[in-house]
Amino acid sequence: MRSILAALILLVQFPVSAANLPRDFRFGVSTAAHQVEGNNSNSDWWQWEEIPGKIKNGQRSGIATDSWGHQDEDISNMKSLGVSVYRYSIEWAKVEPKEGVFDEKVLAQYSDQVDRLLRAGIEPMITLQHFTLPLWVKDHGGWDWDGIAGAFETYLTKVIPVFGKRVKYWITINEPMSMIAGGYMSDVFPPGVNNLSSIGTPMINMLRAHGRAYHRIHEILEKQNFTPMVGLAHNLIVLDPLHSYNLLEHYVTRRFSQIYNWAIPDALTTGEFKIFFPFMINAKADIPEAKNTQDFFGLNYYTRYRVKVNLFSKDKFEKVVTPGAPVNDLGWEIYPEGIARLLNQIQERFPQMPIWITENGIADADDHLRTKYIKEHLDQIADRIEAGVPVKGYCQWTLNDNFEWAEGFTAHFGFYSLDPKTLNRVPRQSAADFSEITRSVKMGLPIPRSREDQ
Ligand code: FCB
Numbered sequence: 001m002r003s004i005l006a007a008l009i010l011l012v013q014f015p016v017s018a019a020n021l022p023r024d025f026r027f028g029v030s031t032a033a034h035q036v037e038g039n040n041s042n043s044d045w046w047q048w049e050e051i052p053g054k055i056k057n058g059q060r061s062g063i064a065t066d067s068w069g070h071q072d073e074d075i076s077n078m079k080s081l082g083v084s085v086y087r088y089s090i091e092w093a094k095v096e097p098k099e100g101v102f103d104e105k106v107l108a109q110y111s112d113q114v115d116r117l118l119r120a121g122i123e124p125m126i127t128l129q130h131f132t133l134p135l136w137v138k139d140h141g142g143w144d145w146d147g148i149a150g151a152f153e154t155y156l157t158k159v160i161p162v163f164g165k166r167v168k169y170w171i172t173i174n175e176p177m178s179m180i181a182g183g184y185m186s187d188v189f190p191p192g193v194n195n196l197s198s199i200g201t202p203m204i205n206m207l208r209a210h211g212r213a214y215h216r217i218h219e220i221l222e223k224q225n226f227t228p229m230v231g232l233a234h235n236l237i238v239l240d241p242l243h244s245y246n247l248l249e250h251y252v253t254r255r256f257s258q259i260y261n262w263a264i265p266d267a268l269t270t271g272e273f274k275i276f277f278p279f280m281i282n283a284k285a286d287i288p289e290a291k292n293t294q295d296f297f298g299l300n301y302y303t304r305y306r307v308k309v310n311l312f313s314k315d316k317f318e319k320v321v322t323p324g325a326p327v328n329d330l331g332w333e334i335y336p337e338g339i340a341r342l343l344n345q346i347q348e349r350f351p352q353m354p355i356w357i358t359e360n361g362i363a364d365a366d367d368h369l370r371t372k373y374i375k376e377h378l379d380q381i382a383d384r385i386e387a388g389v390p391v392k393g394y395c396q397w398t399l400n401d402n403f404e405w406a407e408g409f410t411a412h413f414g415f416y417s418l419d420p421k422t423l424n425r426v427p428r429q430s431a432a433d434f435s436e437i438t439r440s441v442k443m444g445l446p447i448p449r450s451r452e453d454q
Contacts, residue, residue, distance in 0.1 A: 019382040020446050026123075026393030027438045028085030029078060029415070030359050031067070032130035032174065033094075035402040038063035043093035044138040045131065045405075048190040059408030065400050066423050071113065073425065074399060075120045077416060081431060082438030086117055087358055087395045089127035089174065093134040096155050107162050114166050125169035125358075125395075127233065128156055128213065131179060131189070131405070142191055143179070143202035149209040153216050160217055165226045171298055171358065172213040175235040176206040176264050188406045199259075200275065200283030207267050211289035232268065233298035233358040236261045238338035242306040242320060252317055253307040262349070268294050269350060296392070297346055300359035301339045301377075303332040328373075329363040330411055336376035343384045343391065354390050357381065361397030363404075365412040370430035371450075374437065378447055396434065400425050 034040050040061060049060045067074060078086060094106045117124050129152070133142055137151060145151075160170075182189030184199045214230050221228045239257045241249035259275045267273040271291030274284045305319040325333040339360070346355060362373045374396065385391050401414035409420055415431040418424070433450075440448050 019379075019386040020444070021378065021382045021441045022385060023442060023444045025441055026085050027083045027441070028087055028125065028393060028395035029081065029083055029399045030087040030395040030397045031089075031399055031402065032127065033089045033091035034061060034064070034130065034132045035404065036065045036067040036400070037091065038066050040091055040093055040132060042097040042135050043091070043132040044135060044142065044190045047135065054188075055406055056408040056410050059410075061403040063423070064403045065418055068109065070423065070425070071116060075116055075122065077425065077427070077431075078122055078399065079120055080435055081415060082435045082442070084121065084123060085125055085393060085395060086122050087125040087127065087171070089130035090159065091132065092129060092137075092155055093132055095159060096134060099136045099151070100154075102158050107159070111162050114163060118166060123169070124167050125171065126163070126167055127171040127174050128152075128159070129172065130174040138190070143205050146205070148205050149212050152209040153212045156213055157216060157220070160220045165221070165224055168229055170217055170228055170230045171233050172210045172230065173206055174233045175300060176203065176232070177260050178235045179206075181260070182406075196277065196280050200281065203264065203275070204273055204283070204285045204287065207264065207273055207287045207290045210268065211287060211291075211293050214293035215289065229295040231294050231296040231298045231356070232264075233300050234261075234265055235300045235302075236342050237302075238304035238335060238341055240304060240306055242308040246309065249307055249309045252309050256307060265294075265297070265349070294350070294353065296354040296356055297350060298356050298358035299342065299346065301342060301357065302360065304335040304338045305333070328369065329365055330407065332363070334362070334369070334373060336373070336380050339377050340380040340384050343381070343389045347389045352390060354392050356392055357394040359395060359397040361413045363411040363413050367428040367430050370428070371433040374430070374434060375447055378437070382447070
């Protein structure tokens with residue numbers, strides 16, 4: 001009788017029949033240097049922010065969250081969240097402010113940060129390039145420059161030995177396609193080219209840079225008898241036609257998805273790059289150095305878009321939000337099933353490649369959606385793991401509200417809100433909820449449910 005009662009109580013508490021996450025599932029938070037550190041004055045973004053109209057309300061990254069001045073506080077907040085991974089980036093523009101000139105103080109600072117994290121029991125996962133480029137690289141032509149892969153290799157050849165065996169997980173480049181979409185297919189990111197037919201060269205250079213980096217990192221660390229895990233963080237977006245009966249929308253959706261979601265990951269397995277869109281782009285390249293260069297698949301997942309086609313309108317193709325769908329503060333659709341769909345596709349294309357969710361998160365200033373958003377995505381992940389998809393960990397974007405690129409400080413993705421004047425970090429309710437989740441999973445319990453989730 002007692003056990004029946006206990007089971008009933010459990011059922012009331014956990015009404016959603018979600019799978020459990022494995023006990024060794026890893027939780028983390030993600031950030032990027034330019035968005036949190038401040039004073040990134042030798043970077044292309046710093047210059048970009050000075051152009052009127054580029055950043056909402058004319059804001060600048062400035063001191064950002066002053067993460068270097070708040071290291072102990074931020075690490076102790078990560079500990080209360082119960083995370084064991086911190087995914088963050090180091091800033092090329094600070095490490096190498098002028099071509100061939102390295103700032104040893106900056107490297108020492110990054111090295112010290114790793115020690116502090118490890119002392120706190122948090123494993124660093126480091127990104128080498130997250131959206132920003134040094135000004136001198138930009139002046140050479142940025143991602144269009146045919147010397148960029150070599151320059152990137154020089155930078156990381158200096159950086160990797162500083163960290164040595166202390167850091168296992170390396171992400172070479174964050175979201176190539178966000179840089180391409182923001183900087184080459186539109187003009188919300190530098191260099192602001194805004195022309196679909198321009199994207200071949202920078203994509204190829206990103207692949208070459210990654211490929212060379214992959215081999216170099218392995219070579220440096222394997223000499224020390226240490227095997228790193230090297231990958232790339234992909235921003236995958238679920239794309240669906242707006243009208244299921246519209247065959248043209250189906251076709252365009254498939255083409256965009258091939259270009260945006262799969263051209264880069266596929267080339268990292270095959271060494272062959274190809275993208276095609278009728279009358280706009282047809283680019284191909286053999287990139288042997290990129291072949292089989294992912295030890296894990298980094299997935300940044302946020303949202304879905306619908307593809308709308310109207311050949312008689314000025315913009316023939318539009319991306320629109322599913323009518324009536326729930327959205328975050330930036331109007332991005334909240335679509336947890338999307339992460340499962342993408343995980344299935346990754347597993348089909350790259351069977352048994354370990355997967356890390358390197359970003360997932362929500363702009364939600366008043367915090368009324370964040371906990372539910374996280375739980376719903378974790379449910380989907382748990383279910384896929386049970387079906388055999390090897391997802392190893394989940395990093396939530398992000399710890400503190402920060403400088404959100406073109407949105408400036410107006411988008412609030414943090415577990416902690418940030419007062420831009422005092423730089424005080426104040427926990428949102430979802431911070432406590434997340435720590436309850438991480439602790440439950442560690443104990444082998446289901447993801448906790450509250451009444452509001454039902
Ligand atoms: C991702 C970026 C990250 C942040 C989040 C909200 O695409 O990698 O820097 O802007 O979106």
